[in-house]
Amino acid sequence: MLAAVAPARAARPLRPNLRGEVMILVYHRFGPRDSRWTRAYSSFDHDLARLDAEGYRPITLWQYVSGDFDLPEGTTPVVITFDDSSDNQVKFTPAGQLAPDCALAHWLDFAKAHPEFPMRGVFFINPGLGGRAAFVQPRFAIAKLRLIVRLGGEIGNHTLTHANLRRQAAIAAREIALGQYYLERDLPGYPIHSFALPFGIYPQPQSLAWQGDWRNPRSTPPAEVRWNYADVVKVGAGPAPSPYVAGFDPHHLARIQAFDPELDRWLAYFERHPDRRLVSDGRQHAAGSLAALVRPSP
Secondary structure: OOOOOOOOOOOOOOOOEOOOEEEEEEEOEEEOOOOOOEEEHHHHHHHHHHHHHOOEEEOOHHHHHHOOOOOOOOOEEEEEEEOOOOOOOOOEOOOOOEOOOOHHHHHHHHHHHOOOOOOOOEEEEOOOHHHOOOOOOHHHHHHHHHHHHHHOOEEEEOOOOOOOOOOOHHHHHHHHHHHHHHHHHHOOOOOOOEEEOHHHOOOOOHHHHOEEEEEOOOOOOOOEEEEEOOEEEOOOOOOEOOOOOOOOOOOOEOOEEOOOOHHHHHHHHHHHOHHHEOEOOOOOOOOOOOHHHHOOOO
């Protein structure tokens, strides 16, 4: 059940601006009260309502980096991500139904009343964090992943156990590879495009975060895992550039922490500077097709 949300003022019409910036928000845990890494459910409800009222529309990370999204003219894309696959992000009842006290249920409730703001969340998974399955409930782990995909969300890799990829350099490739392996096993045929850095820390070399391979020294599967991610996201600490501008680097994408006062600060910033927002022109563009329109000629 949605908590009461104070009505937000209607967004002012904005002129299309394909060069503007995009907010990639990141949430971690959810609960009854706000704290450093926990967003209260009531605050999450308010976040969704405010974003909707101020003209933001959710897209997946893959849609953002490919530039292939279809939004009404005058609206701004926003990417909403969730790290660590905690139990309060996606929770099932003992009967296998989505529980009302989780972030996914709150978003779906909001979307029923506001179909212009559908669930397009990007969930970064640690398949082996603390020896548990994704979202903690091992019995329902695969069902939860499939539900997210069926609803229109995206699944990304966050390493097997949320390892510090620089401090634990000897196992960095293994951590990325096994996170990838278990997602591929549980979602056969589903392409994993996105990777979130644990603690926002790159391995050495940095390119290992988006491309590499790992051979298992043991006789147990998998024998070998390869990965090639379209995008890599950090933990913070600001908006990301338009995918249509020259020099766009999808392997070093900043995010905005969705807690007070960080989220308020950036929403207020874009209210004061609407010319800095990416604003849709109302047309759907094939991936990369706008490059010649907004990037300078070589």
